[in-house]
Amino acid sequence: MDDSCEPVDQSDDDKVGLKKSEMKKLLECQVCNQIFITPFILHCSHTFCKKCVMEYLRKNKKCPCCEKMIIKPPAHNRHVCLLLESFTPYLSEVETAMLNLRKLEHQQYFEEEFKKFENMVKSAQENGTKFLNIERRWSTEEKRIFRIGLERYEGRELELYCNLTGFSKEFINTSLPPALIIAARNVDAQIPQSSQTGINYDLLRDILRDIMTS
Ligand SMILES: [Zn+2]
Numbered sequence: 022m023d024d025s026c027e028p029v030d031q032s033d034d035d036k037v038g039l040k041k042s043e044m045k046k047l048l049e050c051q052v053c054n055q056i057f058i059t060p061f062i063l064h065c066s067h068t069f070c071k072k073c074v075m076e077y078l079r080k081n082k083k084c085p086c087c088e089k090m091i092i093k094p095p096a097h098n099r100h101v102c103l104l105l106e107s108f109t110p111y112l113s114e115v116e117t118a119m120l121n122l123r124k125l126e127h128q129q130y131f132e133e134e135f136k137k138f139e140n141m142v143k144s145a146q147e148n149g150t151k152f153l154n155i156e157r158r159w160s161t162e163e164k165r166i167f168r169i170g171l172e173r174y175e176g177r178e179l180e181l182y183c184n185l186t187g188f189s190k191e192f193i194n195t196s197l198p199p200a201l202i203i204a205a206r207n208v209d210a211q212i213p214q215s216s217q218t219g220i221n222y223d224l225l226r227d228i229l230r231d232i233m234t235s
């Protein structure tokens with residue numbers, strides 16, 4: 022087997038002869054049978070539109086393709102996103118218009134979902150529901166409960182969910198080291214050490230931001 026890492030021979034850098042219809046098929050979601058919109062991947066490696074997979078997983082805890090049990094939330098498939106970006110300019114005017122219309126529908130769906138989530142939070146607050154406080158040390162059980170939400174939500178919903186505990190961008194940017202350490206332990210974040218100064222707080226802030234925005 023040739024496993025050398027020599028640079029690619031430019032004379033061998035030919036275009037691959039894939040037909041548009043073949044490429045389109047490869048970039049098709051198995052739930053809606055159309056080109057992916059915001060591709061999300063499951064840990065079984067199957068990819069779907071974010072909306073298609075999120076809706077499906079509400080009722081089923083299995084992959085729509087291979088039926089493997091889903092134990093981790095789906096994640097952005099950035100690789101397929103890049104492929105889509107280079108492929109969509111080849112679509113016809115009608116196909117592009119259809120795609121844009123579907124993009125708008127998916128966007129509206131998530132806007133509505135976010136509104137529902139916001140309303141749920143509002144009514145919980147009005148009913149006096151107590152939320153965890155990021156500045157206090159959490160028990161193992163509290164950490165476990167918080168993690169369920171971390172895995173369930175993403176994007177704006179995830180940020181709002183974190184903000185309910187006081188875990189906000191402002192908290193991360195302005196808190197002093199002791200509060201940051203407590204927060205990091207609460208959310209099971211890795212605490213980065215640097216050889217000269219002990220804990221690397223700039224990096225810790227980045228890690229905490231990543232948890233909130235992943
Ligand atoms: Zn789909």
Ligand SMILES: [Zn+2]
Nearest residue numbers: 065067084087
């Ligand atoms: Zn699968």
